[in-house]
Amino acid sequence: MTAFESAVVAAILSHMNNDHPDDNLVIVRAFGAPDAERATMVDLDTIGGTWTAWLAPEDETVQVVIPWPAGTIAARGEIRREIVALYDAASSALGLPARDHVG
Template sequence: MTDPFTPDVVTAVLRHMNEDHADDSLQIVRALGGYPDAVSVQLATIDPAGAVFAVTVAAGGVVRVQLPWSEQIVERPQFRREFARMHSESVGGAEG
């Protein structure tokens, strides 16, 4: 799969999620990523197929968690919708 996003776009999305939405990302990996014992998280990378988080678990160590998007991302605004969807699902809400 070809990645349509330049490195500066990827860096901007990672920075935004890691600086402004760290708590949301933690909720997402705890609920959807299968790591309820996660103590911290960094969004490591994104591509058109999904997001990869570096998750620090309570027992120590870091694991990589890959979560797929609901559809292939081809436009930058889709990232926001997909992270909002993941967060909504992680707290038991409907897609918003």
């Protein structure tokens, strides 16, 4: 496993958890915890991302580790692309409408 700098990881986790909590839930429901009620991204590296999912009704938590769709990545700029790809694939798998990703 190859890690990104801790400041990079912290910034991305903060962004995903503060600005995209619903996206985290879509990704987790599609790729590992279909009964999740909420999810937070807790780690990432060059291989993939890790989320904690809270399951209903007991509020049990599970870790969901999902590899990046394109395989191993090396640059910070690739992280956004891979998270968007995960979200798009998750939305498709769950039958949700496609979203235009701006910015």
